Amino acid sequence: MITSQLVFIPAPGAGHLPPTVELAKLLLHRHQHLSVTILIMITVEPKHTTETPNPTHDPRLRFIDIPCHEESTNNLNTPKTFVTGFIQDQKPHVRNIVRGLITSSSVPLVGLVVDMFCVPMIDLANEFGAPTYIYFTSNAGVLGLILHLQAKHDEEDYDVTKLKDSELELSVPSYVNPIPAKVLPTELLDKEGGSETFMDLARRFRESKGIIINTFKELESHGVDSFSSCSKANIPPVFPVGPILNLKQKNNNKTNDTDEILRWLNEQPESSVVFLCFGSMGCFDQEQVEEIAVAVERSGQRFLWSLRRPPPKETMGHPKEYEDLEEVLPEGFLHRTSNVGKVIGxxxxxxxxxxxxxxxxxxxxxxxxxxESIWCGVPVAAWPIYAEQQMNAFELVVELGMAAEIRMDYRTNMRAGGSQMIVTAEEIENGIRRLMSDGEMRNKxxxxxxxxxxxISEGGSSYISIQRFIHHVML
Incomplete structure (x- = not known):
């Protein structure tokens, strides 16, 4: 018998929706008397297959789509307009859905679990007298950074945007090492509203009843401990429940044949292939693609390279597939590397x-x-592109010693349609060589x-943390 229901409100996007779905499935597995409804914000941009929730036969998990108008999706371009425009536009729809869930069921609503960018929905939770939990889909270090900068801003009038283009370093409780300003997220250094948006997000995080993080204690012990070590921090309970992963991904993409990729990998020696892949939004202009091509060819390593076409400049569209890879790669590259490499979309x-x-x-x-790389035991060569990825690279390279650096402070203006910085073939080649030869890093x-x-096994740190969260919700 179902005794409690949760409503999940994820942000759209490959980094937000899939881990939310997996968290919901995990909670349902761990508590037999719980039901979950996930509200899916539909954007005009066609969803990539990695964003589509896997079908489930569990009647306790359901999805409700929230269609939106094209003018609303115009607000997807920046963190500020995303939160204050796109998410705000969804509030009337969410209010009606949640009201309907409450009135059509005798099962009490025990909370809303909202994505880190969906904090305006806290207002709706308050209207219905329900607690809000934040699902922070990045890591403990970055959460600590945002909360620390917001506290300094409000208590000391500290302006982090003054660190833009600075060589200074910043001491943050959630990191062991001082953080170079050059790896801070671009949005935090944005005087045009991005920085203030993140300060507003952090203030609202503090209003929640708890913060769920997709990390685990053993990976970020210092960062996780920092939330409870400062007595006056005013931080809600933090629940590190990761790694939350979709270990049963299904391939619905018809452009590339997964079977063909896996057949090629089957023919390669163990641990011999370098996989180059830059996420759902990762792409480069032709000049940078040529530098990568030179680097992988010179390295002599076997490689599998996911290469995708940038969207038109001044847009925020998703990368597309190349119809002809020859148009962007150096002349003869595919022929010369045909025995050791494979370029895919x-x-x-x-x-x-x-x-x-x-x-x-x-x-x-x-x-x-x-x-995913940690779960599979595959070391990383760090080449961050945007958002908080520079901070993630810093954590892997400097804090944990678990990654080789290609260029940790690389960043691109996604709204300008591609990269402005160029990473040289030599830098990339050096990173690949270290990636494949550093035994100490590989052992870590x-x-x-x-x-x-x-x-995540029974009795493990995240297993216990999930149990703590369920108990917290059911109180």
Whole structure:
């Protein structure tokens, strides 16, 4: 018998919706008397297959779509307009849905679990007298950074945007090492509203009844401990429940044949292949593509390269597939590397990372990708692109010593349609060589692989944290 219901409100996007669905499934598995409704915000941009929730036969989990108008999706371009425009536009729809769920069922609503960018929905939870929990889909270090900067801003009038283009370093409780200003997220340094948006998000995080993080204690012990070590921090209970991963990804993409990719990998020696993949939004202009091509060819390593076409400049569309790879790659590259490499479009990332022939991952350092690489025991060469990825790279390279650096402070203006910085072939080649040869780094990743699996096993740190969260919700 169902005794309690939760409503999940994820942000749209490959880094937000899939881990939310997986968290919901996990909670249902752990508590037999709970039901979950997930509200899906539909955007005009066609959803990539990684964003589509996997079908489920569990009647306790249901999805409700929230269609939106094109003018609403115009607000998707920046964190500020996303929160104050797009998310705000969804509130009337969410209010009506939640009201309908309450009135049509005798099962009490015990809480709303809202994405880190969906905090305006806290207002609706308050209207219905329900507690709000934040699902922070990045890591403990970044959460601590945002909360720390917001506290300094409000208590000391500290302006983090003054660190833009600075060589200074910043001491933050959730990190062991001082953070170079050059790896801070671009939005935090944005005087035009991005920085203030994140300060507003952090203030609202503090209003919640708890914060769920997709990480695990063994990976970020210092960051997790920092939330309870400061007595006056005014931080709600934090629940590290990760790694939350979709370990049963299904391939619905018809552009690339997963079977063909896996057949090619089957023919390669164990741990010999470098996998280059830059996430759902990762792409480069032709000049940068040519530098990558030169680097992988010079490295002599076997490679699998997910290469996608940038969207038109001044747009925020998703990368597309190339009809002819010859148009962007150096002349003769595909022929010269045909015995050692394969260039593809979209990649079934988890299937590739879990393949025994893959020995290294050149990555944009999206948090989900990092968790997948750790789960599979594949070391990373860090090449962050946007959002908080520079901070993720800093954590892997400096804090944990689990990644090689290609260029940790690389960043691109996604709204300008591509990269402005150029990473040279030499930098990329050096990163690949270290990635494939550093035994100490490889051993650290293998040790963390085992810890990630123990964390979610019965009695593990995340297993216990999930139980704490369920108990918190049911109080």
């Amino acid at each position: 979209w990649a079934p990332q988890m299937a590739v990372l879990s393949h025994p022939s893959v020995g290294g991952f050149v990555s944009h350092c999206g948090w989900n990708s990092i968790l 990743v293998k040790e963390m692989k085992e810890k990630s699996r123990l964390a």
